[in-house]
Amino acid sequence: MAELRRLTPDDWADFRDIRLRALADSPDAFGSTLTREESFTEDDWRRRLAGPVYVVDDPTPVSVGGIFDNAGRPHVWGMWTDPAHRGRGHARVILDALIPAGTGAQLDVNVTNGDARLVYERYGFVGTGEVEPLRPGSDMLIERMVLVG
Numbered sequence: 001m002a003e004l005r006r007l008t009p010d011d012w013a014d015f016r017d018i019r020l021r022a023l024a025d026s027p028d029a030f031g032s033t034l035t036r037e038e039s040f041t042e043d044d045w046r047r048r049l050a051g052p053v054y055v056v057d058d059p060t061p062v063s064v065g066g067i068f069d070n071a072g073r074p075h076v077w078g079m080w081t082d083p084a085h086r087g088r089g090h091a092r093v094i095l096d097a098l099i100p101a102g103t104g105a106q107l108d109v110n111v112t113n114g115d116a117r118l119v120y121e122r123y124g125f126v127g128t129g130e131v132e133p134l135r136p137g138s139d140m141l142i143e144r145m146v147l148v149g
């Protein structure tokens with residue numbers, strides 16, 4: 001049975017595993033890269049778990065997402081579900097756990113990532129039209145979305 005779990009810094013090896021799977025599976029969905037994060041140390045992984053990161057276990061992690069404070073606004077990052085487990089509501093469960101009620105949470109989505117955009121729109125996010133490069137030097141664009149209502 002699928003279960004939600006908040007990761008602590010001691011869960012760094014679990015996090016490393018699912019995060020590297022996410023970066024390998026969906027290189028255009030994230031600002032960071034597999035090459036960059038493969039060189040992270042245990043301390044780097046532990047630091048990334050200082051803020052809220054949740055996984056869904058089935059029975060090991062199959063879905064992940066985190067949130068951090070971006071100049072006073074909660075910013076969702078790192079959303080990924082193993083392809084064999086998509087469409088089962090795991091991302092929704094993680095967003096529910098991550099996002100404090102009533103806050104105008106935000107996130108960035110690749111403008112070509114129609115599947116993720118649909119998931120976020122069903123959740124209540126709307127596109128702002130603000131775009132910027134996926135990462136410095138990239139010709140791919142991400143668009144800021146904000147949660148309304």
Ligand SMILES: CC(C)(COP(=O)(O)OP(=O)(O)OC[C@H]1O[C@@H](n2cnc3c(N)ncnc32)[C@H](O)[C@@H]1OP(=O)(O)O)[C@@H](O)C(=O)NCCC(=O)NCCS
Nearest residue numbers: 026029079080081086087088089090091092115116118119
């Ligand atoms: C985006 C992603 C995390 C969604 O994960 P998921 O666990 O499959 O999402 P859920 O099953 O919770 O879906 C949430 C909602 O979107 C709907 N949905 C899911 N996939 C969909 C699709 N391809 N088309 C339309 N709707 C879809 C679900 O039915 C659900 O709606 P509901 O709760 O109203 O019934 C996953 O597709 C993924 O990992 N994509 C690759 C990485 C990525 O793009 N990450 C986002 C970076 S911004």
